[in-house]
Amino acid sequence: MLYSKTTPEQKRLALRQGLASGRLQQFPGAFNPLSARLIQEKGFPGVYISGAVLANDLGLPDIGLTTLTEVATRAGQIARMTDLPAIVDADTGFGEPMNVARTVQELENAGLAGCHIEDQINPKRCGHLDGKAVVDLDTALKRIRAAADARRDPNFLIMARTDIRATEPGTGGLEAAADRARALVDAGADAIFPEAMGTLEEFKAIRDAVDVPVLANMTEFGKSRLFTAAELEAVGINLVIYPVTLLRIAMGAAERTLEAIAAHGTQEAQVEEMLTRSRLYELVDYEAYNRFDTSVFNFQVPGRY
Numbered sequence: 295m296l297y298s299k300t301t302p303e304q305k306r307l308a309l310r311q312g313l314a315s316g317r318l319q320q321f322p323g324a325f326n327p328l329s330a331r332l333i334q335e336k337g338f339p340g341v342y343i344s345g346a347v348l349a350n351d352l353g354l355p356d357i358g359l360t361t362l363t364e365v366a367t368r369a370g371q372i373a374r375m376t377d378l379p380a381i382v383d384a385d386t387g388f389g390e391p392m393n394v395a396r397t398v399q400e401l402e403n404a405g406l407a408g409c410h411i412e413d414q415i416n417p418k419r420c421g422h423l424d425g426k427a428v429v430d431l432d433t434a435l436k437r438i439r440a441a442a443d444a445r446r447d448p449n450f451l452i453m454a455r456t457d458i459r460a461t462e463p464g465t466g467g468l469e470a471a472a473d474r475a476r477a478l479v480d481a482g483a484d485a486i487f488p489e490a491m492g493t494l495e496e497f498k499a500i501r502d503a504v505d506v507p508v509l510a511n512m513t514e515f516g517k518s519r520l521f522t523a524a525e526l527e528a529v530g531i532n533l534v535i536y537p538v539t540l541l542r543i544a545m546g547a548a549e550r551t552l553e554a555i556a557a558h559g560t561q562e563a564q565v566e567e568m569l570t571r572s573r574l575y576e577l578v579d580y581e582a583y584n585r586f587d588t589s590v591f592n593f594q595v596p597g598r599y
């Protein structure tokens with residue numbers, strides 16, 4: 295009932311333990327607090343909170359328009375509804391290294407278990423689009439150093455994302471990504487998110503370059519094929535995210551339903567696809583609120599007062 299009773303510290307520890315377990319951690323992207331409940335119920339070990347989803351949810355493109363306050367607030371609302379650790383996309387960290395430091399502290403305050411900070415210039419783009427540019431190495435490293443220094447809980451995960459792969463064609467970009475990944479780890483990154491890897495061999499090259507956990511981004515309609523968990527595990531990937539999957543599928547269903555209502559004057563044919571009223575109530579733990587109400591109502595004030 296209400297918010298999760300698992301503390302942010304416990305969630306961060308669970309995230310660290312999951313990453314150290316040697317098993318691939320699958321983190322689906324929650325597009326709202328309720329979907330985080332569903333992710334937990336289905337047995338996943340964690341929740342991802344996508345910057346693209348947070349921006350798109352506001353009707354905005356994912357080009358760095360959202361503010362730290364918006365991201366921390368919404369990510370916090372999602373994180374508090376689940377016992378699972380939640381990792382949020384902190385884009386470029388919302389400014390200079392000093393801003394990155396504040397970003398990390400605000401995300402800690404919001405109950406997140408970790409975040410990733412990338413090396414794109416502003417305005418940033420989706421990592422799977424062309425025409426991206428990255429900041430120089432010095433700036434990229436300072437962002438990560440600032441993030442690592444600012445955290446108060448040593449288990450808050452600082453993940454460095456590098457977008458450099460797609461800025462240089464051929465193997466040049468891959469070598470640049472491996473070099474940058476090594477430097478980012480030296481600057482304090484706990485994990486690496488190599489963006490827009492094309493093949494499993496590319497993921498493996500980054501895996502071999504660093505000795506911290508490596509993330510794979512299985513976003514649809516992007517530059518990477520949708521590798522299975524088994525394929526990713528076989529090349530040593532530790533964490534896989536499905537950032538926009540649930541939003542895309544939910545919006546797809548919403549679009550089809552609106553078309554059906556417009557065409558047929560009823561949603562009758564769509565009802566079978568819906569979460570039923572009772573299933574929805576189950577997800578929000580409706581019964582627990584009723585029990586709480588009854589127990590408070592029946593509470594007997596002890597006679598000594």
Ligand SMILES: C[C@](O)(C(=O)O)[C@H](CC(=O)O)C(=O)O
Nearest residue numbers: 344345346420421422513537
């Ligand atoms: C991971 C990502 O940064 C996100 O915001 O979720 C996006 C996902 C997407 O646009 O599909 C990305 O840049 O890959």
